[in-house]
Amino acid sequence: MSRHPAPDELLLDYAAGTxxxxxxxxxxxxxxxxxxxxxxxxxxxxxxxxxIEGEAEAxxxxxxxxxxxxxxxxxxxxxxxxxxxxxxxxxxxxPPLVPHLRPGMGWRRILGKFDEIRLDVPGDAYRVSLLRLxxxxxxxxxxxxxxEYTVCLQGGYxxxxxxxxxGDFAIGPGAERHEPIADPGxxxxxxxxxxxxxxxxxxxxxxxxxxxxxxxx
Amino acid sequence: MLSADEAADLIExxxxxxxxxxxxxxxxHFAPRVKAFIMRGGTDAEAAQEVAQEALIMVWRKAASxxxxxxxxxxxxxxxxxxxxxxxxxxxxxxIDTEDWLVVYAPEGEEADKSVLAGQTYTRVKExxxxxxxxxxxxxxxxxxxxxxxxxxxxxxxxxLGTVKSRIRLALGxxxxxxxxxxS
Numbered sequence: 550m551s552r553h554p555a556p557d558e559l560l561l562d563y564a565a566g567t568x569x570x571x572x573x574x575x576x577x578x579x580x581x582x583x584x585x586x587x588x589x590x591x592x593x594x595x596x597x598x599x600x601i602e603g604e605a606e607a608x609x610x611x612x613x614x615x616x617x618x619x620x621x622x623x624x625x626x627x628x629x630x631x632x633x634x635x636x637x638x639x640x641x642x643x644p645p646l647v648p649h650l651r652p653g654m655g656w657r658r659i660l661g662k663f664d665e666i667r668l669d670v671p672g673d674a675y676r677v678s679l680l681r682l683x684x685x686x687x688x689x690x691x692x693x694x695x696x697e698y699t700v701c702l703q704g705g706y707x708x709x710x711x712x713x714x715x716g717d718f719a720i721g722p723g724a725e726r727h728e729p730i731a732d733p734g735x736x737x738x739x740x741x742x743x744x745x746x747x748x749x750x751x752x753x754x755x756x757x758x759x760x761x762x763x764x765x766x
Numbered sequence: 767m768l769s770a771d772e773a774a775d776l777i778e779x780x781x782x783x784x785x786x787x788x789x790x791x792x793x794x795h796f797a798p799r800v801k802a803f804i805m806r807g808g809t810d811a812e813a814a815q816e817v818a819q820e821a822l823i824m825v826w827r828k829a830a831s832x833x834x835x836x837x838x839x840x841x842x843x844x845x846x847x848x849x850x851x852x853x854x855x856x857x858x859x860x861x862i863d864t865e866d867w868l869v870v871y872a873p874e875g876e877e878a879d880k881s882v883l884a885g886q887t888y889t890r891v892k893e894x895x896x897x898x899x900x901x902x903x904x905x906x907x908x909x910x911x912x913x914x915x916x917x918x919x920x921x922x923x924x925x926x927l928g929t930v931k932s933r934i935r936l937a938l939g940x941x942x943x944x945x946x947x948x949x950s
Contacts, residue, residue, distance in 0.1 A: 604800075
Protein backbone atom coordinates (compact mmCIF):
# COMPACT_ATOMS: atom_id res chain seq x y z
CA MET A 550 0.00 0.00 0.00
CA SER A 551 1.15 3.44 -0.83
CA ARG A 552 2.13 5.57 2.12
CA HIS A 553 0.51 8.53 0.46
CA PRO A 554 -2.71 7.42 -1.27
CA ALA A 555 -5.07 9.70 -3.16
CA PRO A 556 -8.03 10.61 -0.96
CA ASP A 557 -11.25 8.63 -1.43
CA GLU A 558 -13.28 11.64 -2.56
CA LEU A 559 -10.87 12.18 -5.45
CA LEU A 560 -11.07 8.50 -6.43
CA LEU A 561 -14.86 8.83 -6.41
CA ASP A 562 -14.70 11.88 -8.70
CA TYR A 563 -12.35 9.92 -10.95
CA ALA A 564 -14.51 6.78 -11.11
CA ALA A 565 -17.69 8.80 -11.61
CA GLY A 566 -15.97 10.59 -14.49
CA THR A 567 -16.46 14.06 -13.05
CA UNK A 568 -12.83 15.02 -12.58
CA UNK A 569 -11.42 17.44 -15.17
CA UNK A 570 -8.85 15.88 -17.47
CA UNK A 571 -5.70 17.30 -15.82
CA UNK A 572 -6.34 16.05 -12.27
CA UNK A 573 -7.81 12.87 -13.82
CA UNK A 574 -4.40 12.26 -15.44
CA UNK A 575 -2.73 12.60 -12.02
CA UNK A 576 -5.17 10.08 -10.51
CA UNK A 577 -4.76 7.73 -13.50
CA UNK A 578 -0.98 7.66 -12.96
CA UNK A 579 -1.42 7.00 -9.25
CA UNK A 580 -3.87 4.18 -10.04
CA UNK A 581 -1.44 2.71 -12.59
CA UNK A 582 1.32 2.57 -9.98
CA UNK A 583 -0.60 1.71 -6.82
CA UNK A 584 -2.53 -1.59 -6.49
CA UNK A 585 -4.52 -0.31 -3.50
CA UNK A 586 -5.79 2.68 -5.43
CA UNK A 587 -6.67 0.43 -8.33
CA UNK A 588 -8.72 -1.85 -6.11
CA UNK A 589 -10.54 1.17 -4.74
CA UNK A 590 -11.33 2.37 -8.27
CA UNK A 591 -12.42 -1.17 -9.26
CA UNK A 592 -14.86 -1.13 -6.35
CA UNK A 593 -16.20 2.27 -7.36
CA UNK A 594 -16.61 1.17 -10.97
CA UNK A 595 -18.53 -1.85 -9.69
CA UNK A 596 -20.86 0.56 -7.88
CA UNK A 597 -21.40 2.28 -11.23
CA UNK A 598 -22.07 -1.14 -12.80
CA UNK A 599 -24.59 -2.00 -10.08
CA UNK A 600 -26.36 1.34 -10.56
CA ILE A 601 -26.64 0.71 -14.32
CA GLU A 602 -27.82 -2.85 -13.79
CA GLY A 603 -30.43 -1.57 -11.35
CA GLU A 604 -32.09 0.70 -13.89
CA ALA A 605 -35.54 -0.16 -15.14
CA GLU A 606 -36.10 -2.22 -18.28
CA ALA A 607 -37.42 0.49 -20.52
CA UNK A 608 -37.36 -0.12 -24.24
CA UNK A 609 -35.47 1.98 -26.71
CA UNK A 610 -37.67 0.71 -29.47
CA UNK A 611 -36.75 -1.81 -32.16
CA UNK A 612 -35.84 0.94 -34.58
CA UNK A 613 -32.90 1.98 -32.39
CA UNK A 614 -31.57 -1.57 -32.38
CA UNK A 615 -32.03 -1.90 -36.14
CA UNK A 616 -30.17 1.33 -36.80
CA UNK A 617 -27.31 0.36 -34.53
CA UNK A 618 -27.13 -3.14 -36.04
CA UNK A 619 -26.92 -1.57 -39.50
CA UNK A 620 -23.95 0.51 -38.36
CA UNK A 621 -22.03 -2.52 -37.07
CA UNK A 622 -21.02 -3.50 -40.61
CA UNK A 623 -18.69 -0.53 -40.67
CA UNK A 624 -17.26 -1.13 -37.21
CA UNK A 625 -14.45 -3.63 -36.74
CA UNK A 626 -14.14 -5.70 -33.62
CA UNK A 627 -10.63 -4.63 -32.68
CA UNK A 628 -7.93 -6.88 -31.23
CA UNK A 629 -7.30 -6.58 -27.52
CA UNK A 630 -5.92 -3.14 -26.65
CA UNK A 631 -2.42 -3.38 -25.27
CA UNK A 632 -1.21 -0.68 -22.89
CA UNK A 633 0.81 1.96 -24.70
CA UNK A 634 4.41 0.88 -25.21
CA UNK A 635 7.13 2.58 -23.18
CA UNK A 636 8.70 5.52 -24.98
CA UNK A 637 12.51 5.53 -25.36
CA UNK A 638 13.95 8.09 -22.98
CA UNK A 639 10.73 8.04 -20.97
CA UNK A 640 10.90 4.52 -19.57
CA UNK A 641 9.65 5.79 -16.23
CA UNK A 642 6.39 7.01 -17.78
CA UNK A 643 3.40 4.77 -16.86
CA PRO A 644 1.02 3.90 -19.75
CA PRO A 645 -1.59 6.64 -19.09
CA LEU A 646 1.12 9.27 -19.55
CA VAL A 647 2.48 7.92 -22.84
CA PRO A 648 -0.21 9.43 -25.12
CA HIS A 649 0.71 12.86 -23.72
CA LEU A 650 4.37 12.53 -24.66
CA ARG A 651 4.72 14.09 -28.08
CA PRO A 652 7.71 13.47 -30.35
CA GLY A 653 10.47 15.97 -29.82
CA MET A 654 9.51 16.73 -26.27
CA GLY A 655 12.51 17.26 -24.03
CA TRP A 656 13.53 18.59 -20.64
CA ARG A 657 13.97 22.31 -20.28
CA ARG A 658 16.16 23.74 -17.54
CA ILE A 659 14.32 26.24 -15.35
CA LEU A 660 16.13 28.83 -13.22
CA GLY A 661 19.22 26.63 -13.43
CA LYS A 662 17.69 24.41 -10.77
CA PHE A 663 15.35 21.81 -12.18
CA ASP A 664 14.02 20.45 -15.47
CA GLU A 665 10.53 20.75 -16.77
CA ILE A 666 8.37 19.37 -19.57
CA ARG A 667 5.14 21.26 -19.97
CA LEU A 668 2.31 18.95 -21.04
CA ASP A 669 -0.53 20.04 -23.22
CA VAL A 670 -3.58 18.67 -21.43
CA PRO A 671 -6.87 20.18 -22.58
CA GLY A 672 -8.62 22.48 -20.13
CA ASP A 673 -7.66 26.01 -19.23
CA ALA A 674 -7.86 25.74 -15.49
CA TYR A 675 -4.71 23.71 -14.90
CA ARG A 676 -1.03 23.78 -15.64
CA VAL A 677 0.41 20.29 -16.11
CA SER A 678 4.14 19.66 -15.93
CA LEU A 679 6.66 16.94 -15.46
CA LEU A 680 9.44 18.07 -13.15
CA ARG A 681 12.85 16.46 -12.71
CA LEU A 682 15.05 17.16 -9.72
CA UNK A 683 18.59 15.94 -9.13
CA UNK A 684 19.15 14.24 -5.74
CA UNK A 685 19.56 16.79 -2.98
CA UNK A 686 18.11 19.55 -5.12
CA UNK A 687 14.85 21.23 -4.39
CA UNK A 688 12.21 23.44 -5.87
CA UNK A 689 12.29 27.02 -4.71
CA UNK A 690 10.03 27.52 -1.72
CA UNK A 691 6.64 28.29 -3.16
CA UNK A 692 3.01 28.70 -2.37
CA UNK A 693 -0.05 27.86 -4.46
CA UNK A 694 -3.23 29.72 -4.87
CA UNK A 695 -5.22 26.70 -6.01
CA UNK A 696 -4.97 22.95 -5.56
CA GLU A 697 -1.81 21.16 -6.50
CA TYR A 698 -1.74 17.44 -7.31
CA THR A 699 1.59 15.60 -7.41
CA VAL A 700 2.37 12.00 -8.37
CA CYS A 701 5.88 10.71 -7.94
CA LEU A 702 7.00 8.71 -11.01
CA GLN A 703 10.69 8.04 -10.33
CA GLY A 704 12.97 8.38 -7.31
CA GLY A 705 11.53 10.20 -4.34
CA TYR A 706 11.27 13.54 -2.58
CA UNK A 707 10.75 14.87 0.88
CA UNK A 708 9.02 18.02 2.07
CA UNK A 709 7.47 19.29 5.29
CA UNK A 710 4.61 16.78 4.94
CA UNK A 711 6.67 13.62 4.51
CA UNK A 712 8.64 11.45 2.09
CA UNK A 713 7.14 10.44 -1.22
CA UNK A 714 8.22 7.59 -3.47
CA UNK A 715 7.03 6.11 -6.78
CA GLY A 716 3.23 5.96 -6.96
CA ASP A 717 2.67 8.30 -4.01
CA PHE A 718 0.07 11.01 -4.41
CA ALA A 719 0.08 14.42 -2.79
CA ILE A 720 -2.65 16.99 -2.80
CA GLY A 721 -1.94 20.43 -1.54
CA PRO A 722 -4.43 23.20 -0.98
CA GLY A 723 -3.25 26.67 -1.75
CA ALA A 724 -1.90 28.43 1.24
CA GLU A 725 0.74 25.94 2.36
CA ARG A 726 4.31 26.84 1.57
CA HIS A 727 6.45 23.89 0.80
CA GLU A 728 9.91 23.07 -0.33
CA PRO A 729 10.28 19.61 -1.85
CA ILE A 730 13.82 18.19 -2.01
CA ALA A 731 14.77 15.13 -4.10
CA ASP A 732 15.93 12.09 -2.14
CA PRO A 733 19.33 10.44 -2.77
CA GLY A 734 19.43 7.92 -5.65
CA UNK A 735 18.12 8.49 -9.15
CA UNK A 736 16.68 11.87 -10.11
CA UNK A 737 13.15 12.46 -8.87
CA UNK A 738 10.51 12.81 -11.59
CA UNK A 739 6.98 13.85 -10.74
CA UNK A 740 3.83 14.94 -12.51
CA UNK A 741 2.50 18.18 -11.09
CA UNK A 742 -0.96 19.52 -11.83
CA UNK A 743 -1.51 23.02 -10.56
CA UNK A 744 -4.85 24.75 -10.52
CA UNK A 745 -4.28 28.13 -12.11
CA UNK A 746 -5.07 31.21 -10.13
CA UNK A 747 -8.11 33.23 -11.07
CA UNK A 748 -7.39 35.26 -14.16
CA UNK A 749 -7.28 38.98 -13.50
CA UNK A 750 -9.68 41.19 -15.37
CA UNK A 751 -9.58 44.86 -16.21
CA UNK A 752 -6.81 46.99 -17.69
CA UNK A 753 -4.09 45.50 -15.47
CA UNK A 754 -5.10 41.96 -16.36
CA UNK A 755 -3.53 42.14 -19.80
CA UNK A 756 -0.24 43.07 -18.22
CA UNK A 757 -0.25 40.62 -15.34
CA UNK A 758 -2.10 37.57 -16.68
CA UNK A 759 0.85 36.23 -18.69
CA UNK A 760 2.87 36.25 -15.48
CA UNK A 761 0.02 34.75 -13.46
CA UNK A 762 -0.55 32.00 -15.98
CA UNK A 763 3.13 31.06 -15.82
CA UNK A 764 2.85 30.90 -12.06
CA UNK A 765 5.37 33.70 -11.58
CA UNK A 766 3.17 35.92 -9.45
CA MET B 767 -32.98 -10.63 -17.06
CA LEU B 768 -29.43 -11.40 -18.00
CA SER B 769 -27.08 -12.95 -15.45
CA ALA B 770 -23.53 -11.61 -15.03
CA ASP B 771 -22.15 -14.81 -16.57
CA GLU B 772 -24.52 -14.68 -19.52
CA ALA B 773 -23.61 -11.05 -20.20
CA ALA B 774 -19.89 -11.91 -20.08
CA ASP B 775 -20.49 -14.84 -22.48
CA LEU B 776 -22.20 -12.48 -24.93
CA ILE B 777 -19.28 -10.04 -24.92
CA GLU B 778 -16.86 -12.91 -25.46
CA UNK B 779 -19.01 -14.18 -28.36
CA UNK B 780 -18.64 -10.78 -30.03
CA UNK B 781 -14.88 -10.90 -29.54
CA UNK B 782 -14.58 -14.48 -30.81
CA UNK B 783 -16.85 -14.39 -33.86
CA UNK B 784 -18.46 -10.98 -34.26
CA UNK B 785 -21.69 -12.52 -33.04
CA UNK B 786 -24.49 -10.13 -34.01
CA UNK B 787 -27.17 -12.03 -32.13
CA UNK B 788 -25.07 -11.74 -28.98
CA UNK B 789 -24.78 -8.01 -29.59
CA UNK B 790 -28.54 -7.67 -30.01
CA UNK B 791 -29.13 -9.40 -26.66
CA UNK B 792 -26.61 -7.16 -24.93
CA UNK B 793 -28.14 -4.11 -26.56
CA UNK B 794 -31.66 -5.03 -25.46
CA HIS B 795 -30.49 -5.45 -21.89
CA PHE B 796 -28.01 -2.62 -21.48
CA ALA B 797 -28.92 0.18 -23.89
CA PRO B 798 -32.17 1.10 -22.09
CA ARG B 799 -30.41 0.93 -18.73
CA VAL B 800 -27.57 3.15 -19.86
CA LYS B 801 -30.10 5.60 -21.28
CA ALA B 802 -32.06 5.68 -18.01
CA PHE B 803 -28.84 6.07 -16.03
CA ILE B 804 -27.69 9.02 -18.15
CA MET B 805 -31.11 10.69 -17.95
CA ARG B 806 -30.97 10.78 -14.16
CA GLY B 807 -28.46 13.57 -14.39
CA GLY B 808 -31.01 15.72 -16.24
CA THR B 809 -29.85 14.86 -19.76
CA ASP B 810 -32.72 14.84 -22.27
CA ALA B 811 -33.94 11.56 -23.74
CA GLU B 812 -32.47 12.12 -27.19
CA ALA B 813 -28.94 12.87 -25.97
CA ALA B 814 -29.12 10.03 -23.44
CA GLN B 815 -30.17 7.65 -26.19
CA GLU B 816 -27.19 8.75 -28.27
CA VAL B 817 -24.83 8.06 -25.36
CA ALA B 818 -26.41 4.63 -24.93
CA GLN B 819 -26.12 3.75 -28.64
CA GLU B 820 -22.55 4.99 -28.94
CA ALA B 821 -21.59 3.14 -25.75
CA LEU B 822 -22.97 -0.14 -27.10
CA ILE B 823 -21.18 0.33 -30.42
CA MET B 824 -17.99 0.80 -28.38
CA VAL B 825 -18.79 -2.48 -26.61
CA TRP B 826 -18.77 -4.15 -30.05
CA ARG B 827 -15.48 -2.51 -31.06
CA LYS B 828 -13.70 -3.21 -27.80
CA ALA B 829 -15.19 -6.61 -26.95
CA ALA B 830 -11.77 -8.29 -27.16
CA SER B 831 -10.45 -6.02 -24.39
CA UNK B 832 -13.11 -7.20 -21.94
CA UNK B 833 -11.65 -9.40 -19.20
CA UNK B 834 -14.25 -11.17 -17.10
CA UNK B 835 -11.70 -11.89 -14.38
CA UNK B 836 -11.28 -8.15 -13.82
CA UNK B 837 -14.76 -6.72 -14.05
CA UNK B 838 -18.35 -7.77 -14.55
CA UNK B 839 -20.04 -6.92 -17.86
CA UNK B 840 -22.15 -4.25 -16.15
CA UNK B 841 -19.07 -2.64 -14.60
CA UNK B 842 -17.19 -2.65 -17.89
CA UNK B 843 -20.16 -1.19 -19.73
CA UNK B 844 -20.51 1.42 -16.99
CA UNK B 845 -16.94 2.61 -17.62
CA UNK B 846 -17.61 2.81 -21.37
CA UNK B 847 -20.88 4.71 -20.85
CA UNK B 848 -19.16 7.07 -18.41
CA UNK B 849 -16.51 7.88 -21.01
CA UNK B 850 -19.13 8.36 -23.70
CA UNK B 851 -20.97 10.73 -21.41
CA UNK B 852 -17.77 12.72 -21.02
CA UNK B 853 -17.19 12.71 -24.78
CA UNK B 854 -20.66 13.54 -25.94
CA UNK B 855 -22.13 15.68 -23.18
CA UNK B 856 -19.74 17.33 -20.83
CA UNK B 857 -17.00 18.06 -23.29
CA UNK B 858 -18.98 18.14 -26.45
CA UNK B 859 -16.91 20.98 -27.86
CA UNK B 860 -13.78 18.91 -27.76
CA UNK B 861 -14.17 15.16 -28.06
CA ILE B 862 -11.48 13.30 -26.19
CA ASP B 863 -9.96 10.07 -27.30
CA THR B 864 -12.11 7.66 -25.38
CA GLU B 865 -9.82 4.81 -26.21
CA ASP B 866 -7.12 6.21 -23.98
CA TRP B 867 -9.52 6.02 -21.11
CA LEU B 868 -10.75 2.58 -21.93
CA VAL B 869 -7.58 0.67 -21.35
CA VAL B 870 -7.52 -0.70 -17.86
CA TYR B 871 -4.13 0.23 -16.53
CA ALA B 872 -3.01 -2.55 -14.26
CA PRO B 873 -0.07 -1.81 -12.01
CA GLU B 874 2.89 -3.63 -13.39
CA GLY B 875 3.95 -6.85 -11.76
CA GLU B 876 0.43 -7.33 -10.45
CA GLU B 877 -0.49 -10.18 -12.73
CA ALA B 878 -2.21 -12.10 -9.98
CA ASP B 879 -4.24 -9.10 -8.93
CA LYS B 880 -7.68 -10.05 -10.13
CA SER B 881 -10.63 -8.07 -8.98
CA VAL B 882 -12.70 -9.66 -6.25
CA LEU B 883 -15.59 -7.81 -7.84
CA ALA B 884 -15.47 -9.68 -11.12
CA GLY B 885 -17.60 -12.45 -9.74
CA GLN B 886 -19.83 -10.14 -7.76
CA THR B 887 -23.33 -9.96 -8.94
CA TYR B 888 -25.42 -6.87 -9.15
CA THR B 889 -27.36 -8.16 -6.15
CA ARG B 890 -24.31 -8.22 -3.91
CA VAL B 891 -23.17 -4.69 -4.70
CA LYS B 892 -26.76 -3.47 -4.43
CA GLU B 893 -26.98 -5.15 -1.04
CA UNK B 894 -23.81 -3.37 0.06
CA UNK B 895 -25.14 -0.03 -1.16
CA UNK B 896 -28.28 -0.78 0.84
CA UNK B 897 -26.10 -1.07 3.93
CA UNK B 898 -24.92 2.53 3.63
CA UNK B 899 -26.57 5.32 5.55
CA UNK B 900 -28.90 7.64 3.66
CA UNK B 901 -26.37 10.47 4.12
CA UNK B 902 -23.64 8.41 2.49
CA UNK B 903 -25.88 7.10 -0.26
CA UNK B 904 -27.00 10.58 -1.31
CA UNK B 905 -23.43 11.62 -1.97
CA UNK B 906 -22.57 8.46 -3.92
CA UNK B 907 -25.71 8.74 -6.04
CA UNK B 908 -25.10 12.40 -6.82
CA UNK B 909 -21.56 11.62 -7.98
CA UNK B 910 -22.61 8.80 -10.31
CA UNK B 911 -26.04 9.88 -11.45
CA UNK B 912 -25.69 13.64 -11.55
CA UNK B 913 -22.13 13.82 -12.79
CA UNK B 914 -20.95 16.10 -9.99
CA UNK B 915 -17.64 16.40 -8.16
CA UNK B 916 -17.58 16.15 -4.37
CA UNK B 917 -16.93 19.89 -4.22
CA UNK B 918 -20.10 20.67 -6.21
CA UNK B 919 -22.05 18.15 -4.13
CA UNK B 920 -20.98 19.93 -0.94
CA UNK B 921 -22.15 23.25 -2.37
CA UNK B 922 -25.48 21.80 -3.45
CA UNK B 923 -26.18 20.11 -0.16
CA UNK B 924 -24.95 23.23 1.67
CA UNK B 925 -22.57 21.09 3.68
CA UNK B 926 -18.99 21.80 4.69
CA LEU B 927 -16.55 20.11 2.31
CA GLY B 928 -15.11 18.13 5.23
CA THR B 929 -18.52 16.60 5.96
CA VAL B 930 -18.92 15.41 2.38
CA LYS B 931 -15.38 14.01 2.36
CA SER B 932 -15.97 12.07 5.57
CA ARG B 933 -19.25 10.64 4.21
CA ILE B 934 -17.44 9.45 1.10
CA ARG B 935 -14.63 7.95 3.16
CA LEU B 936 -17.08 6.15 5.46
CA ALA B 937 -19.06 4.81 2.50
CA LEU B 938 -15.96 3.56 0.69
CA GLY B 939 -14.59 2.12 3.93
CA UNK B 940 -17.77 0.10 4.40
CA UNK B 941 -17.66 -1.22 0.85
CA UNK B 942 -14.02 -2.17 1.23
CA UNK B 943 -14.58 -3.98 4.53
CA UNK B 944 -17.58 -5.90 3.27
CA UNK B 945 -15.85 -6.98 0.05
CA UNK B 946 -12.67 -7.98 1.84
CA UNK B 947 -14.76 -10.13 4.16
CA UNK B 948 -16.34 -11.76 1.10
CA UNK B 949 -12.93 -12.55 -0.25
CA SER B 950 -11.56 -14.22 2.89
